[in-house]
Amino acid sequence: MLAKALLEDCITAALSTGGDFAEVFVEDRFSNTLALVGGKVDSSVSGREYGIGIRIVQGTNCVYAYTNDGSRESLLRVAKAAAEALPGVSGTRCLNLLKGALPQVNLIHALPHTIDKQRKVALMTRAYQIAKEYDPIISQVSVRYFDEDQHVQIANSSGLLVEDRRVRTRTSITAIASKGAEKQSGTYAPGAHMGFEFYDKIDIDTYAREAARIASTMIHADYAPSGRMPVIIDNEFGGVIFHEACGHSLEATSVAKKTSVFADKIGEKIASEAVSAVDDGTIPNAWGSLNVDDEGHPTRRNLLIENGILRGYLVDMLNGRRMQAKATGNSRRQSYKFAPTSRMTNTFILPGPYSKDEIIANTEYGLFARYMGGGSVNPATGEFNFAVNEAYMVRNGKVMEPVRGASLIGKGSEILMRIDMVANNLACGQGMCGSLSGSVPTDVGQPTLRVSEITVGGRKGDK
Amino acid sequence: MDVQSFAQALFTRGRTMGFRDMEVYASSRNQFRVGVFKTEIDSYTLAESRGLMFRGLINGKMGYSFTENFADEGLETLLKDALENAAIMDGDAGEEIFAGAAPDNYTHIDAFSESLPEVPAGEKIAWVKAVEGQAYALDNRVFTAQVSVGDTFGETLIMNSHGLKLSHRDNFAAGYISAVVKEGADTKQSYAFVAARDFTRFDAAKLAKEAVEEALSLLGAEPVPSGSYPVVLRKDVALTFLSTFASSFSADAAQKGMSLLKGKVNERIMSEIVTIIDDPHLAERPNASPFDAEGFPTRKKAVVEGGVLTTLLHNQKTAKKEGVMSTGNAHKAAYNAPVGVAHSNFYIVPGQNCYQALLTQMGDGLIITSIQGTHAGANPVSGDFSLSAYGYLVKGGQVVRPVNQITIAGNFFTMLCDVRAVGDDLDFGVGAIGAPSLFIGSLAVAGT
Known part of the structure; x- marks a missing residue:
């Protein structure tokens, strides 16, 4: 991390032209990535990423520069080069950075570097064996283990100076089932803002079995039908529907420039009354949690939708200026190589009154999407798509045969209005979310819910 | 140091x-x-x-x-x-x-332009402003245009204790526009890109026009009824498909049981009118290099020739396992990734048919001009895909209207067995993967 005097000099150099705000982001990140394929360690890579990002803002315009060279000479050169991109001359200013006390909501007990790599391999090997032995139809299992220890230091011309340490770990298990020339895969990838103690808190066997179960179920499944129908989306990673269909369109990156379908809609009904949703970066040790965001501000629990009414957006400092809105502790970036912007943390739909069984029992015909894959959205048109990794047909209130290869498409604004039943079994799943400021860890979540009609893209035309 | x-x-x-x-x-x-x-x-x-x-x-x-x-x-x-x-x-x-x-x-490859670094920032800024200005001027339904331009200069160095020392440098510039158009409550978006080593080839008017005209042409799009349709995959969509399933051609994936192409060398895997080339010596393309990620010399080769799989892509380790020579396809996803296997510049060889000839041959069907969510809706291990798409409805070889809110579903390899005609319009976009437009016999479409 940089000395306070050097940070102050950098900020002063950055403001040597017409900038009205400057920020220095220092990152030192240690990571380990291990891959186990077919029961053998296929790769193990450790390393250190290190760099400094300097951001200068003038009104709503932004200059961003970064370098790996943390020497005084280099940093002042980069800060000045960045400043030269802005017109104007500097006023007199006096900067005295004051190091702030940080809320520590994500306590870490077993730092990754203190854990012998053999223990990490043992964990992966166990996951491999459980998945491989689940069913003879499982032909291959690959396990990826990842941990990181990210140190950040953030200083800005408003006098803010904070340091944070984010420790995360995640294990991804992919099982492949083969039958003749066909292959189907199942993946489960639990993670947390935690050290190695995470694996004491979860049972890796459960996840390994789930990955194998999905693959072995899907290899026997016929193709999903096509067309519009009711869809029941299960809890946990099913929350990707809200993440894609709504969450991205509530980020200030698209709201501020009014390219989002939900721009200027605060106080208006954008979803059915069954829907309330939040973004909460403060959940202790959750995958998408942070003590402070990448602008140095404490994360918050932000109410987004209350009984269908739009209550708030996810706002960063720069877009906050465009929107005349306060930042919400959602400014994030993949690394020093990205200027921060508004992003989701842990985003989920709140529980409703029904049980999952009631929802299924009340559905005559439709698709039950038990485990979702990823998806994407175009915030300008609101059109989203996502993949269903494990799905079943529902007939006469019962979950029937599995079907494969389904995707769901629609428009966020329409789908939110069609959520007609929400269960009481809220759970979250982990994902990596890619957008303007790179790929960041986010939790998605929801209780089991039903959408009265979505277009299901399958390969079979019958009903 | x-x-x-x-x-x-x-x-x-x-x-x-x-x-x-x-x-x-x-x-x-x-x-x-x-x-x-x-x-x-x-x-x-x-x-x-x-x-x-x-x-x-x-x-x-x-x-x-x-x-x-x-x-x-x-x-x-x-x-x-x-x-x-x-x-x-x-x-x-x-x-x-x-x-x-x-x-x-080691083939000499000149992937560095001396003149590109000399282009002043002011000239690039002027170009970006010109693209934006042109986009708004083209039509009053243009709601927003976001435009950017950039250039990049990179150097790679491999040194080892055997005394090998290799280096390669490249640079290029790329411009981008995203145009959003609005008519009443109907919003459509389109993108256009340009990439080259020669900044004088950046045509502001052409780029603005391409994005705005495409976005406008999509206004009023509606789904089509679910069913099987003949389709023309426009070149940029064909390219996205090839890119999504390119990992199937890696011997590493095959050896790990994660590719359907395992054991398929010398077998017919696609329509006989499909040939796929891996060419690391195309100096204009991003993955041009005289050596691969292990320092092994690179070479041009056909991977699929007349529909027959001629080779998988190898690095030294995968080649050794099969008793063959490395194809010079050792690859690192980033400097800090372990050595794996990947294509270099990878493309489907163009055919003789102009774009309109593909539509004429199809008669009635769909043109697909965009697919979304390939990271989730397409599985490189199984070859299966079900993807959100949009494009146009075609009747009698003529575009009738725009289409959106549909999915197309199938299997990549089955689809490439069903290629009826290959276009002459090979395009790489801004990347290392290229394809011409392809006329496919039939795909499952979900709509209304």
Whole structure:
């Protein structure tokens, strides 16, 4: 991390032209990535990423520069080069950075570097064996283990100076089932803002079995039908529907420039009354949690939708200026190589009154999407798509045969209005979310819910 | 410390720690990008980054570590990490440090333009503003246009303890526009890109027109009824498909049981009118290089010829397992990734049919001009896909109306067996993968 005097000099150099705000982001990140394929360690890579990002803002315009060279000479050169991109001359200013006390909501007990790599391999090997032995139809299992220890230091011309340490770990298990020339895969990838103690808190066997179960179920499944129908989306990673269909369109990156379908809609009904949703970066040790965001501000629990009414957006400092809105502790970036912007943390739909069984029992015909894959959205048109990794047909209130290869498409604004039943079994799943400021860890979540009609893209035309 | 001195220091110290063969793979990249929104420069990025990966062979096992901090004190940590990583590897991995090839095995590739770095920032800013201005001027339904332009200069260096020392540098510029058009409550968006090493080839008017006209042409789009349709995959969509399933051609994926092409060499896997080439010597394309990620000399080859799989892509390790020569396709996803296998510049060879001829042959069907969500809705292991798409409805070889809110579903390999005609319009977009438009006999479409 940089000395306070050097940070102050950098900020002063950055403001040597017409900038009205400057920020220095220092990152030192240690990571380990291990891959186990077919029961053998296929790769193990450790390393250190290190760099400094300097951001200068003038009104709503932004200059961003970064370098790996943390020497005084280099940093002042980069800060000045960045400043030269802005017109104007500097006023007199006096900067005295004051190091702030940080809320520590994500306590870490077993730092990754203190854990012998053999223990990490043992964990992966166990996951491999459980998945491989689940069913003879499982032909291959690959396990990826990842941990990181990210140190950040953030200083800005408003006098803010904070340091944070984010420790995360995640294990991804992919099982492949083969039958003749066909292959189907199942993946489960639990993670947390935690050290190695995470694996004491979860049972890796459960996840390994789930990955194998999905693959072995899907290899026997016929193709999903096509067309519009009711869809029941299960809890946990099913929350990707809200993440894609709504969450991205509530980020200030698209709201501020009014390219989002939900721009200027605060106080208006954008979803059915069954829907309330939040973004909460403060959940202790959750995958998408942070003590402070990448602008140095404490994360918050932000109410987004209350009984269908739009209550708030996810706002960063720069877009906050465009929107005349306060930042919400959602400014994030993949690394020093990205200027921060508004992003989701842990985003989920709140529980409703029904049980999952009631929802299924009340559905005559439709698709039950038990485990979702990823998806994407175009915030300008609101059109989203996502993949269903494990799905079943529902007939006469019962979950029937599995079907494969389904995707769901629609428009966020329409789908939110069609959520007609929400269960009481809220759970979250982990994902990596890619957008303007790179790929960041986010939790998605929801209780089991039903959408009265979505277009299901399958390969079979019958009903 | 500079990279070469750091590498030498690593080799010297590494030897005393028991590493037999060692390699340093270093990359550096400088980037510039400027974006304009409503005539203001709203983003401006200056970047310089470098990173170094070490790998060393000890007791027959390869250990990897990387850093972006080239200070002296980082050296010991780097070696210690590599040692620990080697210790947990299984012994029979078969990975080696390349001893090197004769200099004339390496094809000279000129991927660096001396004139590009001389283009002043002001000229690029003027170009971005011109694109934005033209976009708004084209039609009053243009709601927003976001435009940016950038250039990048990168260098790769491989040094190893056998004395091999290779380097390659490249630069290019790329421009981008995203145009949003609105008519009543109907919003549509389209993009256009340009990439070249010669900035004088950046045509502001053409780029603005391409994005705006396409977005306008999509206004009023409606789904079509579910069913099976003949389709023309426009060149950019054909390219996205090839890119999504390109990992199937990796021998590494095949050996790990993660590719349907395992054991299929010399078998017919596609329509006989499909030929796919891997060409690392196309100097204009991003993955051009005389050597691969292991320092092995690269070469051009057909991967699929007349529908027959002629070879999988190999690095040294996968080649050794099958008793063949490396195809020069060792690849790192980033400087700090382990050595894997991937294509270089990879494309479907164009045919004789102009775009309209494909539509005429199809008669009634769909043109697909965009697919979304390939990271989730397409499975490279199974070849299956079900993807959100849009495009146009075609009747009698003529475009009738725009189509959206549909999915297309099928299997990549089955689809490529059903290629009825190949277009003459090979295009790489801004990347390393290229394709012409393809006329496909039938795909499952979900709509109304």
